[in-house]
Amino acid sequence: MRSLSGILVIYIISTVLFGHFTYVTQGRYHYHKSRHGRTHPLPPPPPPLETANPPDQVPSDPYPDPNPAPGDSDSCVFDVTSFGAVGDGSCDDTAAFQNAWKAACAVESGVVLAPEGGVFKITSTIFSGPCKPGLVFQLDGVLMPPDGPEEWPEKDNKNQWLVFYRLDGVTFSGKGTVEGNGQKWWDLPCKPHRGPDGSSSSGPCESPTMIRFFMSNNIEVKGLRIQNSPQFHMKFDGCQGVLINEIQISSPKLSPNTDGIHLGNTRSVGIYNSVVSNGDDCISIGTGCSDVDIQGVTCGPSHGISIGSLGVHNSQACVSNITVRNTVIRDSDNGLRVKTWQGGTGSVSNLLFENIQMENVLNCIIVDQYYCQSKDCRNETSAVKVFDVEYRNIKGTYDVRSPPIHFACSDTVACTNITMSEVELLPEEGELVDDPFCWNAYGTQETLTIPPIDCLLGGSPVVEEVYDSNYIC
Numbered sequence: 001m002r003s004l005s006g007i008l009v010i011y012i013i014s015t016v017l018f019g020h021f022t023y024v025t026q027g028r029y030h031y032h033k034s035r036h037g038r039t040h041p042l043p044p045p046p047p048p049l050e051t052a053n054p055p056d057q058v059p060s061d062p063y064p065d066p067n068p069a070p071g072d073s074d075s076c077v078f079d080v081t082s083f084g085a086v087g088d089g090s091c092d093d094t095a096a097f098q099n100a101w102k103a104a105c106a107v108e109s110g111v112v113l114a115p116e117g118g119v120f121k122i123t124s125t126i127f128s129g130p131c132k133p134g135l136v137f138q139l140d141g142v143l144m145p146p147d148g149p150e151e152w153p154e155k156d157n158k159n160q161w162l163v164f165y166r167l168d169g170v171t172f173s174g175k176g177t178v179e180g181n182g183q184k185w186w187d188l189p190c191k192p193h194r195g196p197d198g199s200s201s202s203g204p205c206e207s208p209t210m211i212r213f214f215m216s217n218n219i220e221v222k223g224l225r226i227q228n229s230p231q232f233h234m235k236f237d238g239c240q241g242v243l244i245n246e247i248q249i250s251s252p253k254l255s256p257n258t259d260g261i262h263l264g265n266t267r268s269v270g271i272y273n274s275v276v277s278n279g280d281d282c283i284s285i286g287t288g289c290s291d292v293d294i295q296g297v298t299c300g301p302s303h304g305i306s307i308g309s310l311g312v313h314n315s316q317a318c319v320s321n322i323t324v325r326n327t328v329i330r331d332s333d334n335g336l337r338v339k340t341w342q343g344g345t346g347s348v349s350n351l352l353f354e355n356i357q358m359e360n361v362l363n364c365i366i367v368d369q370y371y372c373q374s375k376d377c378r379n380e381t382s383a384v385k386v387f388d389v390e391y392r393n394i395k396g397t398y399d400v401r402s403p404p405i406h407f408a409c410s411d412t413v414a415c416t417n418i419t420m421s422e423v424e425l426l427p428e429e430g431e432l433v434d435d436p437f438c439w440n441a442y443g444t445q446e447t448l449t450i451p452p453i454d455c456l457l458g459g460s461p462v463v464e465e466v467y468d469s470n471y472i473c
Contacts, residue, residue, distance in 0.1 A: 077111045078104045080120065087118025087141060094122040105131035114176065116140040124156040124208065129167040129216070139176035139224060145208070148184025158206035161230075164213045172211075173222040180210045182255060185230035191256045207231040207257070217241050227251060232259045233278065242269040248276075253301040253331075255279035260302065263289045272296050281306045282332070287317035287346070294324045304334035304361070307351070309371050311344015311384045318346045318473030323354075330359035336391070337363065339371040342410070343380030345470040351389045358396030360428040364404040365391060367415055367441070383410035385471040389443075390419040397428040405436035405453055413471070414461045418443025424450040 078100040085096035104110030114120055118141035145161045146152050190205035210229035213219055218241040226233050227250045236242055249260040260276035263269060265288030273296040276282040282299035285307045305324055310317035329335045336353050358364045369383055398404035404425040409415035418441060438455030
């Protein structure tokens with residue numbers, strides 16, 4: 001009888017406790033009590049985000065956690081000073097970087113670390129793959145090449161310095177500086193100087209591109225300062241899936257051929273939140289490029305954002321799906337430029353330039369299909385076809401030495417489907433230049449432009465161009 005009574009008591013207590021727990025649990029997950037005592041049902045959790053076309057993969061944040069959780073290890077961080085790098089700006093640290101790279105390349109999530117406070121000098125080097133996933137080159141100090149052509153080792157390639165080759169999923173980041181020591185290269189007698197006489201002389205003129213990514217995928221470049229390159233600061237050739245974010249590129253306004261970022265045969269690119277000032281194109285986009293998104297960039301002084309030059313030596317050029325938004329261009333020789341040589345084939349299409357602020361820019365909007373670097377270029381009947389180009393909300397000031405809008409399209413292959421909307425460009429100083437130039441350019445004005453662009457032809461060419469495989473990419 002006692003055992004029966006005990007079982008009954010346990011059952012009653014269990015029932016009460018379980019019921020109370022269920023009530024509390026339900027209250028915790030399904031109701032929220034307001035300050036006024038009223039209850040409201042919480043919305044269900046949102047479904048996981050899905051995208052029809054997920055972006056190309058890029059590595060995650062390359063900076064290691066300063067407070068690692070228990071069980072984490074620094075075994076994947078390869079400090080170049082542990083491999084013999086001196087970092088005094090004088091000693092040759094090339095071998096240390098090469099050995100640290102080999103060690104990091106062989107493990108997952110390996111980090112090559114060039115620490116803060118070091119000034120590391122290395123000669124022309126190819127950092128090649130394939131490597132294990134998640135490789136990071138973290139530069140927190142200063143990295144630089146030999147100082148000028150006389151110090152450059154005779155055996156080394158004079159056209160490139162840092163090359164990243166055949167990699168997939170690599171990050172080049174940090175709070176450090178890549179210093180190009182470009183002055184002595186710029187002063188070579190063969191370089192196009194802009195002095196009083198504008199003279200240059202013949203002779204050896206090879207100069208290295210500072211950073212080159214070649215035949216690599218899923219690349220991230222973030223946080224670095226890159227400056228004073230002998231020639232191009234950064235090139236991407238034959239790559240796919242590139243993310244460039246929060247970098248600074250700088251060289252003097254008159255430094256020759258110092259393009260900031262150059263893309264060639266590269267697809268799926270994002271360039272964001274960066275500042276470029278240099279002596280040539282801020283960003284240049286060559287043939288074989290598509291799906292390029294540029295936002296939050298400040299250019300200038302520079303030669304602006306250029307597509308081209310394309311079609312040189314009667315070659316085929318294909319560029320498509322380029323977007324430039326929310327960008328500032330200041331004190332530059334050009335703003336938004338498309339430049340092609342006569343005699344080329346292929347096409348440039350689906351370009352969108354939107355929300356662009358111009359500040360004292362020469363040639364704010366320009367399509368030049370007669371690009372030539374000498375006086376010996378002859379007239380050609382074929383050309384790279386330019387079509388489906390939109391200019392939206394382009395505002396600011398221009399340098400009155402040249403009309404702010406210039407569409408010089410091929411005699412035989414017209415530019416078609418140009419759209420102008422909310423384009424308002426006023427002189428930085430002086431009187432309004434109200435004669436934009438158009439030649440064989442067709443399009444529409446969705447709003448009145450300042451200055452007026454009455455030369456833009458409506459509709460399509462009177463004589464329809466015959467279907468030609470030369471324009472198909």
